[in-house]
Amino acid sequence: MAGPDVVRCRPAAVTMRALRLDFDTRRLELADHPEPAGPGDGDVRIRLLECGVCGTDRGVAEFECGSPPAGESALILGHEAVGVVDALGPGVTGLETGQLVVPMVRRNCGPLCAMCRRGRRDNCLTGEYVERGILGLHGYLCELAVDQADDLIAIPSELADFAVLVEPASVIEKAWELALRLHPGEPRSVLVLGAGPIGILAAWCALRNGFEVTVVSREAEDSTRALLLKRHGARYARSLDGVRADVVIEACGSAELAMAAMGVMRRLGVLILLGARPAEVRLPSLDMIIGNHIIAGSVNASREHFGMAVRRLRSYDREWLAGLLHRLPLSQAAETIFTPRPGVIKAVHRISD
Ligand SMILES: [Zn+2]
Ligand SMILES: [Zn+2]
Structure with a gap:
């Protein structure tokens, strides 16, 4: 049945x-x-x-x-x-x-x-x-x-309005830690390439750490981004003329500009690449050797860097x-x-x- x-x-x-x-x-x-x-x-x-x-x-x-x-x-x-x-x-x-x-x-x-x-x-x-x-x-x-x-x-509730910046800020915390760990001397000046959110967060991080900061980007001197950076204590420029730096943080996507910035890096300088797209560029190998220069790439971030980003943003x-x-x-x-x-x-x- x-x-x-x-x-x-x-x-x-x-x-x-x-x-x-x-x-x-x-x-x-x-x-x-x-x-x-x-x-x-x-x-x-x-x-x-x-x-x-x-x-x-x-x-x-x-x-x-x-x-x-x-x-x-x-x-x-x-x-x-x-x-x-x-x-x-x-x-x-x-x-x-x-x-x-x-x-x-x-x-x-x-x-x-x-x-x-x-x-x-x-x-x-x-x-x-x-x-x-x-x-x-x-x-x-x-x-x-x-x-x-x-x-x-x-995330602490007081950071609710800005918690969306924790992930990008964590990328900067990792890059910053890497740059300071790699530089064998006493770096004082930072050049940030690019004035997007990552570039601005990198500039703020360096300023907070007492560094002299220059941001080079293509936006006009009177653009919102340039004015904001200048108001917060960074120098803003549209070219590398006259810039010298111990640490360069690339946040502009351009490998060409990153390589050009090697030319304004002081001895022992460290270049951190965050977003440079693949390009055929000339590696200034002799200057790098004589200058003890270091190039490093950095991606993503660890739990510790996320925690550091939370503390940084709260500050x-x-x-x-x-x-x-x-x-x-x-x-x-x-x-x-x-x-x-x-x-x-x-x-x-x-x-x-
Ligand atoms: Zn992203
Ligand atoms: Zn794995």
Whole structure:
């Protein structure tokens, strides 16, 4: 005898709004996307509040780098995020619902390499890591995300308005620490190439540490960025003429300008590359040897650098920080990624709008 018919009832997938880059159709659009499953053991679900966009998002959106999660054709963009803890999975300690958090970007390789095991996934040895919103993992230009508790940085509520700057500021903390560690002498002057958000944060960091700071960028002397930097104590110039520096931080994307800046670097000088795009450049090898010069690249940041970024941002005048940010609705994120808005230093998208 046949048993009763079993009615299989599958609830409709619950979806959220997300800025998705489809690698098959090559379209970037705000669309419905299934909410993430979980939180499972050790996981935390976060409700995203804001997400900044930067040149990396543009590089991914132009298919220069990045990839969707394995088995999927689309990637949710966004890696400079702030959210609140919305639900805790079993076994999570140290976080409570309602806590403001910033997620780190990179996730460990597996099996763990020696650096990932030491908590330095930013210096992963294998290159088999994944990165939220960039490489193989969905990002945060969406409503909900699930992360391991270990991947989140708790943010004090007083920094809520500026927490979206923690991720970019963490990149500067790592670069700054690296520059000082590599320089064998007593560096006093810093040249920052580029007056974007990373360049401005680098200049502020150097100023706070008592360095003499020059920023060289292409914006006019009376542009918002140039005026802001001068007001805060940096020298601003549109060429390298007359500049001398012990440390150069490249945050402009130009390998040509970075190489030219080697020519104004003092002996023992250190050049840190953060965003220079590949280019055929002439390496001034003899000057480098005679000057004991060092060139280093730096990417991503460790948990410690995120913590340092939180402390650094808390030490800045709130007016300085407010001057960097321009908030826009999520619906305009695709546009912002492809077309930087004139006068906007850092575009930040509110998720709930
Ligand atoms: Zn970024
Ligand atoms: Zn690794």
